[in-house]
Amino acid sequence: MSDLIADDSQQLIGGKIVRGESPLNLEMPFEKLEGFITPTESFYVRTHFPIPAIDRDAWWLHVEGEVESPFAINYEQFLKLKSVTIPVTLECAGNNRNFLQPKVKGVQWHLGAVGTAEWTGVPLSLLLDRAGVKANACEVILEGTDGGMLEDPKGPPGKLQFARSIPLEKARADVLLACKMNGSDLQPEHGFPVRAIVPGWYAMASIKWLQRIIVTDQPFAGYYQTIDYAYWKRRAQVGELTPLTEMQLKAQIAKPAEGETVPANSSVRVHGAAWTSNGEIAKVELSTDGGSTWNETNLLGEPQPNAWRLWEFNWQTPAAPGNQTLIARATDSLGRTQPVLRDADRGTYMINHLLPITVEVR
């Protein structure tokens, strides 16, 4: 989709790194990680088309397809529905792509296409129950207002809307239709007036500028879960094109950052965040010697479902100056640990192998 953008051309907009202007793609400098909640102004922005300018008085959300009573509601009606507020971590499926060797196409995200916000909205199950899902239904397609023409010769001709499906069971379980982010109305770049939040899944599923919810009786094979946002899953050694879904277990170091200088023979705070899907973070280990030895870090706060866990470690830096390689490694409550090496079947997505960074002790 997007061409390679050199990592060193770090133009900033509002303190975020510009990874693309048209469509707009902005990354949080991950060394700015502080609290559990990412401030809205720091939250990364991922778009595929121009940001739709939606008039709240003209917006309708349609619920249709394999339902007994299709309906549409406007923004005023939507706001009257019972809402909940939950923290959810969203990560772009291509986060860390800039680390891949050799370079691959796609937005060259470093560490910051991830963030955690408090999302306020209406459970999707509430709208599904109101429409009355038919017995033959199996999936729910979420369709955004964003769309346009693709340049991809493998894509469908004509105008395409951004859309993605989720299994009905997941749709009923915990998907939220959010109208507030960190207590304020969604900003245009984050999906105003209403976006989906699909907890635990890569954020391509959390459709912004939501306009249609289509219940369907067969698996959806739209562009954004086949040609794009898919990977090769092996079954009996044979690769099958499979839509991306759940976020993969990962720990990232926020500080010190790649190339940073730290004082020798001192106590330096190393900190970052770690997240997984389904389970919770059990431990985060840190190596300061390129993976020879590992130290367990301190997990901060309390675990919350579908949100990252911050961690820190007090590093006693060596007395001798020189480069040191830092690596973080997460393990979750399901016993999973990050892979050491990249799995090529994942193409340009789901990057969660160990990512060493180098700092200079001086």
Added chain:
Amino acid sequence: MSDLIADDSQQLIGGKIVRGESPLNLEMPFEKLEGFITPTESFYVRTHFPIPAIDRDAWWLHVEGEVESPFAINYEQFLKLKSVTIPVTLECAGNNRNFLQPKVKGVQWHLGAVGTAEWTGVPLSLLLDRAGVKANACEVILEGTDGGMLEDPKGPPGKLQFARSIPLEKARADVLLACKMNGSDLQPEHGFPVRAIVPGWYAMASIKWLQRIIVTDQPFAGYYQTIDYAYWKRRAQVGELTPLTEMQLKAQIAKPAEGETVPANSSVRVHGAAWTSNGEIAKVELSTDGGSTWNETNLLGEPQPNAWRLWEFNWQTPAAPGNQTLIARATDSLGRTQPVLRDADRGTYMINHLLPITVEVR
């Protein structure tokens, strides 16, 4: 996959037009169409990888997956199974691609990536029954011995085998595992020792150099039915990536050929072939004036399921010299007629809109 090959570089091998040498792709010059059966030496050749050199004494065909009793048989055992002989028309899903404007990637087939042979082989149902298909099975994957590395960045990494799936119902109905073509053992380029014949489907499903039959309990999403050999099928206006299956209704003119000169004020035999899937050819019409008026042609022989029907028409050419545009149009027993215009959702495949050719009356 393959790069554009100019149409005017008509290098010939064995009387066939070379559309690619590595992998080998050879087209029958369609003006050579004569009888109902295409001689083996004229039959088009489509390969994706080097032609496997298979020793008949070392070959095994495996039947596995969701079956009660997986087994393997060798060539000698295979030849002892009860066989049938049927004529089946095979057409490459990209046949006529050379007519598309603007030009698209892929082998630049003109009219001759189609042919009809007598295939002798064992019904797939016989092997499935012997293995005992489990109740949860839904598809049968056919895997060839041909394989290699892809250059497509969208493809799976590593070595890929050519493979395709068919629904269990179709697999049981009429799929043949052929060991003879027109009465002789298969030639290496046609899939020796055993290839599948999937009647009515584009030929990418008729896997050559068959090595494995895998019964599966979920739809297969391999490379050759997702990234390649797929099209955009619309459901409620939304395009979904869908594997190519059945051949589309089509009539082709063999003679006179594009650019040929015919005598003025004479009776000229126009002839060709027409085919469809499921139904049979009901009529073939010919226009000699660019589509203003249409004449019904004579259908030759008797209809045979899953095979083309030859047709002819005696054209009284005009007295005045000049160019004339000829168009053939087929209608089948299901009431379908060829579309006038190209459907862009089909990408580089399923080309069956009306294809005018120009001849010179002199």
